[in-house]
Amino acid sequence: MAKQQDHHALACWAAECAARVLYIFEKKTEDLRARDAIDAGKGWIRGEIAMVDARKGAFAAHAAAREARSCRCLCCISCGGTRSCNGPCERPCGACRNVCSESYLL
Known part of the structure; x- marks a missing residue:
């Protein structure tokens, strides 16, 4: 089982990767769920929010991506x-x- 430090490192990496390409998604939509999910992940890393709340943000971002996928x-x-x-x-x-x-x- 991975240690919490490893989970934080992975979450940090994922948030940084997502942030690098967020502008592409935001060019065509005003949907803030992806940005909110990145912020929630960073908040979890800092210990400001619970994992369950960060996970809700991630699921919302996935829904936003599915909705956008149907168009372009x-x-x-x-x-x-x-x-x-x-x-x-x-x-x-x-x-x-x-x-x-x-x-x-x-």
Whole structure:
């Protein structure tokens, strides 16, 4: 079983990774659940909130990602839809022109 210190190190790494790409998600939505989840994770690391509350934030962020996924693939969001992709858009809204070969989906 991992020690709490290991859990904190992993949570810190995950929060830092998520924070680096958060701007991509926030370009196309005003949904704050991903940002709130990062903040909750950092709060848990600092001992300010309970794990159960940080976990609720993570589940809410996953829901936000699923909702956003139904509209656009991540690489089309990050490049504004100009990236060279390998196929037709499979999104129900048709917002992006193609599905990216890397399959970077939210």
